[in-house]
Amino acid sequence: MLKEYLAISMFFIVALLIPVAVIFISRLVAPKKTTPEKEEVYECGVDTVGDTWIRFKTSYFLYALVFVVFDVETVFLYPWAVQFQQLGTFAFVEMFIFIAILVVGFWYAWKEGALEWK
C-alpha cells in the first residue's frame, strides 16, 4: 500500500521539480534585453488593439443561450441510452416525442434569427 503511494509521490516530486528547474535555469542563462516587441502582451501574432474589458455583442449570448438549453436537455438522453435495451419500443417513441419538441424549439430559434450574426 505504502509502496504504491511512494511511486506516485516520486512522480509528483519529479513533476514538480522539472518546471521549477526549467524556469530557474532559463532565468539564469537567458540574456536580459527588453525591446518594445517583447513588452507586447502577445509577442508574436496580431498586435493587440484597445482595452481588455470590452463589451461582447449580444449575439454571442444568443448562441450561448441556445447551446446551454439544448446541451442540458440531453441530460435526459443519457439514462435513456443506458437503459435502452430494457425499456423497449415505448421509451423509444417517448424519446422521439421529446426530441420533436426540442426540434420545434430549435426551429423557432432559427426562424426568429437567433442563429444569424447581426
Add this chain to the structure above:
Amino acid sequence: MNFSLLSSEMLAAGLGTGLLILGLIAPKTENRRGFGYITAFGLLAVLVATFFQYGINQSTFHELWIVDDYSVFMKQVFIVAAILVVLSAVDFVETLPRFRGEFFALIVYALLGMMVMASANDLITIYVGLELMTITFFVLVAYQLGDGRSSEAGIKYLILGSVSSAVLLYGMSILYGLTGTTTIPEMLTKLTWSPILVVAIVMLIGGFGFKISLVPFHMWSPDIYEGAPTPITAFLAVASKAAGFAVMVRVFLLGLPLEGAVDWMLLISLLAGITMVIGNVVAIPQTNIKRMLAYSSVAQAGYMIAGLMSMDAPGVKGILFYSMIYVVANVGAFTVATLVRRALDTDTIADYAGLGQRQPLLASTLTICLLSLAGIPPLSGFVGKFYIFQAVMDKGILWPAFVGFVMSMISVYYYLNVALYMWRDDPKDDRPVPVPGPAKLVIVLSLVVTVVLGVYPGPLGELATMAAKSLF
C-alpha cells in the same frame, strides 16, 4: 400505465406547441388576432375534456400522477382563468411590438404547468409543474418590450421566484432524506417528528407561501403586479395563486403528519391571520388600482388559507369554491383595468373618475366584482367566505371567522372608494373608453357569474363538495 389520465395535459401541450408552430408558418404581416380565438377555442375543448375525468380517482406512473376529482376541479379553475385572460388579451396583444402569437402559446404553457401541479402526487412532479409555470411567468411578466417597468418587474420576479423555489426545493430534499421517498401519501406514513422536519416544513411554507403571497412572503406581489402587462397580472393573481393552493392543500393535508410536536397548523393559522390583517390594511392607502388589487389578493390568500385550518372536506370545499369565485371576480376587475389603461393610459384610481358616465358597463362590472371580493351578500364572494369560515367554525375555531369578518368590513372601505370615484365624480376629459368584443364577453361573463353564483351557488357548491371529498 394509463395514458388516458394525461389526456387533458396532452391536449394543452399540443395546443401550446401547435400555436408556436402556427406562429412560425403564418406570414409575419398577419396581426395574430386569430391566435387569440384559436387559443380560446382550444382551451374550451380542454375544459370539456376535463369533465370526462370526474369520478376516475386513479393514480398512475408509480403514484407520480393522480387524477382525482380534486385535481380535475382545480384544473377547471385554471382553464377558466386562462380562457378569460386570453379573451381579454386579444386586443391587448395588438399593442405589443413583436411576438404576439407566442404570447398565447406561453399562456397555454403556464396553464400546462398549473395542470401538472394539480395532478402531481409526488415532489418531483410538483417541482417540474411549478417551475414550468413560474419560468413561463418570468417571461410573460417581462413581455412588454421597451417598457422598462415590465422588464424590471420580470427580473424582480425572476430573482425572488427562483430563490423561493430553491428554498422550497431544499425543504423537499430534506423530506426526501427523512423518508427515502418523494410520493406524498407514502411520505405521510414514514414521517416522524424530528427537529429537521420542522426546518423542512418551514421551508415548504416559505416556498409555497411565496407563490400564494402569504404575508410575510408577499412583498413581491405589488411590484410585479404593477409592472406586468395587465392581462398577465390577472393570470398571475388568480391562476398561479390557485395552483399554489392546489399543491399546498395536497402536500400539507395528505403528506405531512399532524401529531405530537409537528404543529405546522399553528404556523399556517398564524400566517393566515397576519395575511388577512396586513393585506387589507395596506390596501387602504394605495392609489394605483393594480397595487390595490395586489394587496387585496394578498388578503384573499389569507381568507383561502384559513380554510385549511378545518382539515376536512368542508374546508377544502370552501377553498375550491372560493378559488373559482376569486378567479372570475378578479379577472373581471383586471379586464376593466386593462381597458381603462389602454384608453386613458393610467392606472391611478383617481383617474377612474366618471367611469360610470363614460362606460356604465365597465363601472358596474368593476363595482360588482370588487364588492364580491369584499364579501357583500348576495354576491358570490360572500358565499365563498361563508363556506370557508363555517367549515372552520364547525371545528370550534372561532377567531379566523371573527378576523375575517372585521377585515372584510375594512376591505369594503377601499373597494367602495373606487366605486365612489367612478360613480360620484365627473370625468376629467371626454376621451371615450372603447370596449372591444372579446373583452366585453369577459366582462359580461364575470358580471353574470359573480351575481348568479351568489344567488344560486348550488351546482358549483356540489361539484366542489364532490371534489373535496375525493381527497379524504
Add this chain to the structure above:
Amino acid sequence: MTVGLTHFLILGTILFSLGLYTVFAKRSAIAILMGIELMLNAVNVNLIAFNRYVAPESHIGQIFSVFVIVVAAAEVAVGLALVISIYRDRISTNVDDLDWLKW
C-alpha cells in the same frame, strides 16, 4: 475517518447558505443568478447524498437532481435574457438601480 452522510449534508448547507448570502449581499443581477445556481446545486448535493445513504435501492434522488439541473438551466437562460433586456433599457445590471417600481 470515513466520509458519511453528515459531511455531504454540511457541504450542502454551506453551499446553500453561501448562495443565499450572495443573493442578499450582491448588487449585480448576474452575481445574484450565480447565487441562485449555488442554492440549487446545494439541493443536488443533498439529493444525491440522501439517495446514496438513505434509499440506495431506488434512484429517486438522482432522477430528482437531473430534473433540478435541467430546470436550473432553463431558469438561468431566461434570467440572463431578462438581464440583457433590462441592460438595454438602463445600461446597468445593478439591482439597486431597479427602482422604477417601489419595493
